[in-house]
Amino acid sequence: MNALIIQKLLKCSLFRDFDSVELTKLLADYNTPLQIHSVDHLIMQRGDILDSLLILLTGRLQAQIQGLNGKTLRVEVLKDASPIASGILFSHDNRLPVSLYSETDVEILSIPKAAVLKLCHSSQSFMNGYFTDMGDKISLLAEKIRLYQFNTIRQKISGYLLGLIGARNLTTVKLLHSKEVLAEIMGVARPSLSREFSKLVQEGILEVNGKNVIILDCSRLQELLFED
């Protein structure tokens, strides 16, 4: 494999514990094609079979589903040096659940399933990373489903924060996701989410420092859940 591609692959956290010589050697026996697509193209369609691990080496992809009336819904944005639908590769139903659309020029490397299994055996860090990638996806989807029961953005934020507090009596919680991912989980636009957070700050309910949120008025936060 081309040394430049190996360098790009090493930037992906899954591969962080390999060195370039070792990784080149491990992948030498496999066909690992590179796809290059330009901006604004449908790269893969919902239902396409995944039999390789796809790594987005450079660029940005949008995961979309077709809503009712043919309207396209953005589900997720993938950025360079990240695996694409890593979990689906091992599902009994290994069809891509979303369509992929290029937001920039993109380079995508395919690593066959057999090579992925070999990498798992060669590196504890790779295997752990792959498990964590899938586990994080499950947590994210489970949270997304839980937040569906709330109608407004205020309720969703309240439900999310109260979920972080859980049974513990915390007054400070750390957001588990960036505002961008949080907006995706809640199925709302990023600016609307920020606006609603600001309102909650202005109302003296929260204080926000980056990912740390101080809950100033927890009983008010709980009341929000039941407001229209």
Added chain:
Amino acid sequence: MNALIIQKLLKCSLFRDFDSVELTKLLADYNTPLQIHSVDHLIMQRGDILDSLLILLTGRLQAQIQGLNGKTLRVEVLKDASPIASGILFSHDNRLPVSLYSETDVEILSIPKAAVLKLCHSSQSFMNGYFTDMGDKISLLAEKIRLYQFNTIRQKISGYLLGLIGARNLTTVKLLHSKEVLAEIMGVARPSLSREFSKLVQEGILEVNGKNVIILDCSRLQELLFED
């Protein structure tokens, strides 16, 4: 570990390629506590930390979330010889996303994360099985989210079947899930789902033979998506 417990563990598909001597030896270095609970108890709460793989050896558990107004929603039913929340163990956020309630007397074995990693290294089949278990969970949650856009059970069935057909021009599709799991994915009661399937059969839109569904009138099925 007790030979009887090993026998129960071997019934779980993850462990199918081990023999009892090998599995006993692999787990000998780890503490693998067994919990026994009687029927109708809350076993674990949403938010509890998972640092071991939990295997339901015998009995039946209900995964629940607390809905608004404190109402309990059944998310999933787990049956004996199956892993519990296998994906969450490897998530950055390794807190249980559901509460677990015993529908019968249950026996639950805890296998520490370090032992799970060792089992992965010892057995390709175990590692593959673990990946598949997580991958299937991701597929199921993604489909659940997709079907949220449909309001009625008829629409959900139609959306599900059209999803199976995909871009291909099939007239026969195989359901990927049992009716029980399908009802869980759609968030509807099992009898309501069966009733709606029967209606679609009566109306000459479908023919159902176990998991095989013959689509007799695909254009009618597509129209259903847009009906109220």
